[in-house]
Amino acid sequence: MADDIATGRRFRFVASASETGVATGPTTARKVNGGVLVKGTKSFNSNSGSAAEGYASVSAQLEGSTSLVTALIPLDALAVRLHGDWDVMGMRGTQSQRITYDDVFVPDGWYTVQATRDPLLFPVAQAGQAIIVLGPAYGALDAAIDYVRASTTPTVKIYDSIQTDPFVRRRIGEFRIKLDAARALLMELVRAVENADDKTDIAQLMIDALSAKTAATSIAVEVASGIVDLTGTRSAAAKYNIDRFWRNIRTFSQHDPKVDAAQYFVGGYHLAGEVPGMEVYVRV
Numbered sequence: 001m002a003d004d005i006a007t008g009r010r011f012r013f014v015a016s017a018s019e020t021g022v023a024t025g026p027t028t029a030r031k032v033n034g035g036v037l038v039k040g041t042k043s044f045n046s047n048s049g050s051a052a053e054g055y056a057s058v059s060a061q062l063e064g065s066t067s068l069v070t071a072l073i074p075l076d077a078l079a080v081r082l083h084g085d086w087d088v089m090g091m092r093g094t095q096s097q098r099i100t101y102d103d104v105f106v107p108d109g110w111y112t113v114q115a116t117r118d119p120l121l122f123p124v125a126q127a128g129q130a131i132i133v134l135g136p137a138y139g140a141l142d143a144a145i146d147y148v149r150a151s152t153t154p155t156v157k158i159y160d161s162i163q164t165d166p167f168v169r170r171r172i173g174e175f176r177i178k179l180d181a182a183r184a185l186l187m188e189l190v191r192a193v194e195n196a197d198d199k200t201d202i203a204q205l206m207i208d209a210l211s212a213k214t215a216a217t218s219i220a221v222e223v224a225s226g227i228v229d230l231t232g233t234r235s236a237a238a239k240y241n242i243d244r245f246w247r248n249i250r251t252f253s254q255h256d257p258k259v260d261a262a263q264y265f266v267g268g269y270h271l272a273g274e275v276p277g278m279e280v281y282v283r284v
Contacts, residue, residue: 016056018044029060029069035107041100049095071111079104119202123193123209130186130216137220140245144227175223182215203275210262217253224249
C-alpha cells in the first residue's frame with residue numbers, strides 16, 4: 001500500500017462489514033502460520049466496483065475467542081469473489097455488491113485484533129452517517145436558493161416573482177433552521193466523542209448518537225424532497241442537476257433505515273432509562 005501511495009497508483013478503500021441477509025453466518029478469521037484465513041460473505045461492500053483498485057476493510061470473528069479481527073484485503077487477491085449483484089438507484093456506480101472471502105490468506109501486519117469492540121465505534125459511525133446526509137442537504141438548499149434568485153418565473157400569478165412568494169421564503173427559512181439544528185446536535189455529539197474518557201457515560205453517548213443521526217437523516221430527506229416544491233418543474237431540467245441531491249440523500253438514507261427504531265430507543269431511554277446494546281441496532 002505504501003508503494004501504491006508512493007507511485008501514485010489509483011486505489012480506494014471498501015467498507016466490507018455488513019452481513020445482513022447472509023445465510024452462511026458471520027465471517028470468521030482462523031489463525032495460521034504467518035497470518036489468518038478469512039472466510040465468509042459480506043452483503044454490503046460500498047465502493048467495490050473495481051477489484052483492481054480496491055482494498056477491503058473486512059471485520060471477522062476470531063475463531064476460538066471473542067476477539068474481533070479487522071483485515072485489509074486487496075479485492076484482486078486469490079479466493080476473493082465479487083458477485084456483481086448490486087443494482088440499487090444511486091449506488092450502481094459504486095457496486096455495493098456481495099463479496100465472498102473463501103479462506104483468504106491475510107499475512108501478519110495486514111490485520112488487527114481487538115478483544116472487544118470499541119464503545120466509541122457506534123457514536124462515531126452514527127456521526128459519519130449524519131455528515132454524509134447533511135452535506136448534500138445543505139448543498140440542495142444552496143442550489144435551490146441559487147435557482148430561486150435567478151428565476152424570473154413566479155410560482156403563482158398573484159405574486160410578482162418567486163422571490164417574493166411568502167411560501168417560498170417560509171420554506172427556505174424552515175429548511176435552514178432545521179438543518180442548523182441537526183448540525184448543532186451533530187457537533188455536540190462530535191465534541192462529546194472527542195472528549196470521551198473512562199468517566200464518559202457510554203449509554204448517554206449512544207442515545208445522543210441516535211438523536212443526532214436521526215435528526216440529520218429526517219431533515220435531509222425533507223429538504224431533498226421539499227426543494228422540488230420550492231423550485232418547480234423547470235428546476236428538474238438536467239442542466240440544473242438539482243435532482244441529484246434527492247437521489248443521493250434518498251438512497252443513502254436507506255443504508256441504515258431504522259429511524260423509527262432509533263426514535264423508539266431514544267424514547268425508551270428518556271422514559272425508562274433503557275439503552276439497547278449496539279448489537280441490537282447494528283446488524284453486522
